[in-house]
Structure formats: structure tokens, C-alpha cells
Amino acid sequence: MIRLADVSKTYRMGADEIRALGPVSLEIPAGQTVAVVGPSGSGKSTLLSVLGCLERPTTGSYVFADRDVGNLRETDLARLRREEFGFVFQRFHLVEELDVLSNVALPLVYRGWPARARREAALEALRRVGLADRAARRPSRLSGGEQQRVAIARALVGEPRVILADEPTGNLDSVTGELVFDLPVRLHSATAGRILIVATHNVHLSRRLDRIIALRDGQIADDQATSAVKRSSGETSPT
Amino acid sequence: MRTDLLGDAVASLRGQMRRSPWGAFLIWLGLAIGTVSMAAGFGLAEATISGLAARLPGDMDRLYWVDASTVVLSPAPEAFSPGVWRGLTITTLRALIQDGLAAGFYFTIDGRPVSVDGKMCLVTMVVYGGEAPVLGDRKGGPGVSPSAAAASRSLIVNQAFVDAAAPTVSEGRLPPVQLGQNQSAPILGVVGPSPKLDPVPRVFAPAELAPPTSATTSFGVYLPAGRAQEEFAAQLSRVVHQFNPGVRIEVRPAAVAMASTIAEARTVAILTATGGLLVALVALANVIGAAGAWVLGKSRSLALRRALGAPPGVTFLHIGLDLGLLGLGAAVPGAWAASTLSARLGLYAGPLGLTAAGFVTVGASLAVGFFLARTQAKREPGATLGRSL
Numbered sequence: 001m002i003r004l005a006d007v008s009k010t011y012r013m014g015a016d017e018i019r020a021l022g023p024v025s026l027e028i029p030a031g032q033t034v035a036v037v038g039p040s041g042s043g044k045s046t047l048l049s050v051l052g053c054l055e056r057p058t059t060g061s062y063v064f065a066d067r068d069v070g071n072l073r074e075t076d077l078a079r080l081r082r083e084e085f086g087f088v089f090q091r092f093h094l095v096e097e098l099d100v101l102s103n104v105a106l107p108l109v110y111r112g113w114p115a116r117a118r119r120e121a122a123l124e125a126l127r128r129v130g131l132a133d134r135a136a137r138r139p140s141r142l143s144g145g146e147q148q149r150v151a152i153a154r155a156l157v158g159e160p161r162v163i164l165a166d167e168p169t170g171n172l173d174s175v176t177g178e179l180v181f182d183l184p185v186r187l188h189s190a191t192a193g194r195i196l197i198v199a200t201h202n203v204h205l206s207r208r209l210d211r212i213i214a215l216r217d218g219q220i221a222d223d224q225a226t227s228a229v230k231r232s233s234g235e236t237s238p239t
Numbered sequence: 240m241r242t243d244l245l246g247d248a249v250a251s252l253r254g255q256m257r258r259s260p261w262g263a264f265l266i267w268l269g270l271a272i273g274t275v276s277m278a279a280g281f282g283l284a285e286a287t288i289s290g291l292a293a294r295l296p297g298d299m300d301r302l303y304w305v306d307a308s309t310v311v312l313s314p315a316p317e318a319f320s321p322g323v324w325r326g327l328t329i330t331t332l333r334a335l336i337q338d339g340l341a342a343g344f345y346f347t348i349d350g351r352p353v354s355v356d357g358k359m360c361l362v363t364m365v366v367y368g369g370e371a372p373v374l375g376d377r378k379g380g381p382g383v384s385p386s387a388a389a390a391s392r393s394l395i396v397n398q399a400f401v402d403a404a405a406p407t408v409s410e411g412r413l414p415p416v417q418l419g420q421n422q423s424a425p426i427l428g429v430v431g432p433s434p435k436l437d438p439v440p441r442v443f444a445p446a447e448l449a450p451p452t453s454a455t456t457s458f459g460v461y462l463p464a465g466r467a468q469e470e471f472a473a474q475l476s477r478v479v480h481q482f483n484p485g486v487r488i489e490v491r492p493a494a495v496a497m498a499s500t501i502a503e504a505r506t507v508a509i510l511t512a513t514g515g516l517l518v519a520l521v522a523l524a525n526v527i528g529a530a531g532a533w534v535l536g537k538s539r540s541l542a543l544r545r546a547l548g549a550p551p552g553v554t555f556l557h558i559g560l561d562l563g564l565l566g567l568g569a570a571v572p573g574a575w576a577a578s579t580l581s582a583r584l585g586l587y588a589g590p591l592g593l594t595a596a597g598f599v600t601v602g603a604s605l606a607v608g609f610f611l612a613r614t615q616a617k618r619e620p621g622a623t624l625g626r627s628l
Contacts, residue, residue: 054621082548
């Protein structure tokens with residue numbers, strides 16, 4: 001479903017060019033959950049940004065569901081983002097001027113859904129993350145964990161095929177982080193064919209996913225199924 | 240829940256206003272200053288052009304300007320020798336109409352003293368005879384026309400005259416005008432635009448009211464349709480030469496004679512309008528800077544929406560709404576301020592200039608918004624969000 005071939009991303013900083021990613025090549029089949037791990041500056045966020053069509057690769061090709069993303073116009077990229085991807089940001093990125101329900105429904109506005117259907121879908125997404133009773137509140141009236149659950153509801157609401165989460169627990173304490181991390185794993189991956197890609201520093205959490213891709217200096221340093229990682233480290237797989 | 244596209248854009252505007260009230264104020268102030276300066280410039284231009292139009296008589300194709308002078312061998316006073324004055328009297332001019340050589344004539348006397356209720360006033364008197372559409376575009380009430388005034392031996396005056404001679408009297412009860420020691424004439428009506436556009440007190444007097452010996456050395460004449468300029472000049476010369484063979488008659492199309500006046504007024508109009516536009520451009524440059532900072536301030540919010548799948552048009556909607564509303568919010572009070580200031584300073588600010596300034600302000604805001612939105616829409620949302628999903 002996702003195929004990167006020799007993809008790199010370079011940024012220009014004045015006269016200098018900084019290669020943040022690549023070249024990397026990888027394939028992610030439908031239904032897989034993937035953890036992208038690595039130290040800060042290793043290219044995790046850039047990889048997710050490219051995968052989510054938020055940035056175009058500088059070189060290489062990116063094919064999503066048999067479509068060459070590199071050749072798409074901005075309008076088509078926007079359509080791809082609203083129909084195929086859900087995003088969970090480290091800093092939540094909720095719109096303070098909108099209430100929680102409206103925040104969750106926002107992606108559906110861009111899909112052109114009617115108001116009633118938007119409301120029902122948003123309420124259902126909030127119910128799934130346990131925040132239906134906070135629908136009328138402003139984001140700033142919620143705790144960090146609640147805000148991130150709202151962000152997860154927003155990512156889930158349109159039932160996209162892919163959810164990309166960049167350090168979703170980065171701004172949360174460990175207990176809340178574990179609860180929040182479980183939500184997309186449980187809710188999104190429960191449906192067959194869905195992809196979940198999570199960038200995280202947290203090795204413990206990353207082992208709850210199917211596959212772990214380790215990045216170092218923008219390159220893939222390791223790419224293994226979690227079961228293989230666990231075997232090599234002597235852990236037993238959870239039953 | 241108010242998440243439709245417009246509701247989202249309004250929410251985004253509210254958020255940005257809260258985050259950057261000074262940015263909003265600076266944009267608003269720049270646009271308001273631009274509106275005021277443009278309205279002032281346009282008002283001056285409009286006043287100049289309207290003033291010029293008011294001075295021009297109607298049918299320019301049939302209007303000629305006649306100058307009479309003697310061959311000057313000695314100093315200037317010779318040009319006004321008694322012969323010239325005797326030749327070009329009201330009587331002579333009216334005879335031209337009776338003989339079918341001219342359809343009408345007019346000439347002006349600047350600084351003519353008249354009085355109203357004992358109050359002396361210096362006016363520009365326009366004396367006319369026959370078919371003489373001397374009022375130009377000065378519209379008056381129904382029935383106020385040169386021919387009606389001639390038939391009733393009454394005067395037509397402009398608003399500046401009323402303000403100068405009888406400021407406390409309503410138009411319907413204007414007292415007669417004392418033209419000389421034993422001659423007075425009623426006022427048929429008031430014509431013309433506001434005194435701000437035409438500040439010179441003017442009295443339009445039919446030739447019937449002027450003493451028969453009144454004379455002039457230059458006047459405008461309307462030729463009958465089909466009458467040649469050369470034929471008229473020859474006939475007029477024959478009449479005048481009976482009194483003074485040394486008088487030279489020059490007949491020129493009025494458009495040629497007035498070309499310098501028109502050019503001067505046109506230059507003044509262009510300069511004043513350009514001045515207003517220049518000040519507006521300086522204000523606009525400030526607006527562009529402030530609007531750029533404004534859009535930069537909401538670039539993250541726009542990038543978030545694009546990440547959530549908003550098409551590029553949403554960026555245009557958000558920025559267009561912001562700057563369009565700020566432009567409208569500045570144009571209305573700006574036009575009001577221009578109107579008030581102009582009234583205080585005695586300048587003219589007509590509805591045309593104020594409306595034009597308002598439209599330019601809103602249009603410029605939208606144009607700036609469009610330019611900034613296009614730049615913003617080209618940026619990759621991931622880059623703006625700092626690659627922090």
C-alpha cells in the first residue's frame with residue numbers, strides 16, 4: 001500500500017543544504033502497525049511528514065495505493081490527506097476557537113459532509129475515546145491527555161486508511177501516555193487493512209506495534225518485525 | 240457546533256485577533272489612512288474636474304471665441320481704445336442675432352459690484368443673449384433656464400452668490416439684486432453645485448438687463464448650425480470697422496481658446512488625484528507589511544487545516560475574509576473621517592470620491608490577501624508545522 005523508493009528530503013538553510021531524510025526505501029502493507037524509532041534529529045518526523053503527503057520528497061518516488069504521490073497537484077494531495085490520512089500531532093494542534101466537537105468534525109468539513117452527519121460522526125469518535133461528555137468544551141479547558149484524546153478522535157473520525165502519529169505521548173506523563181498510545185492501536189488497527197505509523201522515543205510502547213523501523217541520521221538503521229526484535233532480545237511475545 | 244467552512248474561517252479570524260490585536264489594528268489603521276488620503280485626493284480631483292465642467296458651456300462645436308483689438312503701435316491702453324468699445328456693444332451683438340449671423344453670445348465681467356438688501360457683493364457676471372447655454376452643467380430647479388430668465392428679465396445666480404449675498408434667506412424668498420443705482424432684477428433661481436466646487440459668486444444676466452452701451456472686447460458666440468466661422472468673422476469685422484477700421488477681429492473655436500484653461504485644470508486634477516494615490520500607496524505598503532505579519536501569524540493554523548485536508552481554496556477563504564473584513568472595517572470609517580475632515584477644512588469630498596476610495600481600499604485589501612494567500616498556499620504544510628506532526 002505504501003512504497004518508498006530511494007526517497008530523500010533536503011532542506012535549504014541559507015546557503016547550506018541539510019539532508020533530513022534518506023535515501024530510504026520501504027514498503028508498508030495494508031493492515032500493519034509500524035513504530036518509527038530513533039533519537040532526535042534522526043528523521044522520524046520528516047519520514048512521517050513525507051508519508052502523510054505534508055511534504056514532497058526531494059528525490060525518489062513515493063507510491064501510495066498505486067498512485068505516484070510525486071506527480072500529484074496540491075489539490076490532489078489535499079484530497080489524499082483528507083480521505084486517506086489521519087494525523088495525531090505531538091502538540092495536539094487543536095483549534096482553540098472551536099469547541100471539542102467542532103475540532104473533531106473539522107476534517108469532515110473539508111470532505112463536504114453535511115452538518116448532521118458530521119455531528120454524529122464526531123460524537124461517535126468522542127465516545128470511542130471516552131470524551132463524549134466534553135463535546136461542548138473548549139480545548140484549553142481539557143487536560144493534556146484529554147486534548148490528545150480529542151486529537152486522536154479527530155484523526156479517527158473520517159475512518160482514514162492510515163493514521164500517522166508523531167510522538168503522541170511526548171507531552172504526556174507515562175501513565176496517560178500509555179492510555180493515549182493504546183487508543184489508536186485499539187481503535188484504528190481493529191479494522192482490517194488500516195495502517196498505523198507512530199514515531200516515538202518510547203521503546204516500550206513501540207513494541208506494541210507489528211514492526212519497528214529504526215532511523216539514524218536520516219537512514220534506516222534497522223527494520224524488523226516486533227516479534228523478531230523480541231526474540232532476539234529474549235522477550236516472550238504476549239499472548 | 241459551527242464547523243462549516245465559513246464558521247471555521249470566522250473562528251480562525253477571531254483567534255488571530257486575540258493573538259495579534261496590534262497586527263489587526265495596524266492593518267486597519269493603514270487601510271483607514273489610505274482611505275482618507277485617497278478620498279481627499281479623489282475629492283480634489285473631482286472638484287477640479289467638476290469646476291472645469293461647470294465653467295464650460297454646452298455645445299462646444301458651435302461655440303467660438305472672439306477677441307477684438309486694435310493694431311498696437313503704442314502702449315497697451317490702445318488695445319482698449321474707444322473705437323473698440325463703441326463697436327462691440329450689447330446693441331451690436333444683439334443685432335448679430337437679429338441678422339441671423341449668430342444664435343447667441345455671452346461674455347463675463349469679473350468683479351462686478353451688485354448689492355442685495357443693501358449688502359455689496361463682487362460677482363462674476365455672465366451677460367448673455369439669444370441661445371446661450373451658459374449654465375454648462377449647472378443644473379437648477381425646473382423652469383430655471385437662460386431663456387426663461389431672459390423672458391422674465393430676471394437673473395440666475397449660483398449657490399456661492401446666495402451664500403455671499405443672502406446667506407440667511409431661503410431660495411424661495413431671495414430678494415432682488417440691485418444691479419445699478421436705478422436698476423434691480425429678481426432672481427429666477429439658483430443653479431450649480433456646492434460652493435466647495437464653485438466658490439465664485441456668479442450672476443447670469445440676460446442682455447435685456449444690461450445697458451445697451453455695455454461693451455466687451457472678447458466674448459463667446461454661438462453660430463447657427465451650418466454657419467461658417469470665416470463668414471461670421473468677415474461680417475463682424477465689417478460692423479466693427481464702421482466704428483474703428485483699426486480693430487482686428489480674431490475668431491477661434493472655443494475648444495482652442497480654452498485649451499490652456501482645460502489643460503491647466505486637467506493637470507491640477509491629475510496631480511491632486513496622483514497625490515492622494517501616492518499617500519494611499521505609502522499606506523498600502525504599510526498594510527502589506529502588517530498583513531504579511533498577520534498571515535505569517537496564522538500560517539501554522541492554516542497549515543494545520545491543510546494537513547487535515549483543506550483544499551488550497553480554504554487558505555484563500557481565510558486570508559480573504561480576514562483582509563476583506565479589515566478593509567471594509569477601515570473603508571467605512573475612513574470615508575467618514577475623510578468626509579468630516581474635508582468639511583472642517585473646507586475641502587470637497589463628494590460621494591463619488593468617497594465611494595471610489597472605499598472600493599479601492601477594499602479591493603487593495605483583497606488583492607494583498609490574494610497575493611499573500613497564494614504564497615501561503617504554495618508552502619508545504621509539513622514545513623510550516625515544523626515537521627512536528
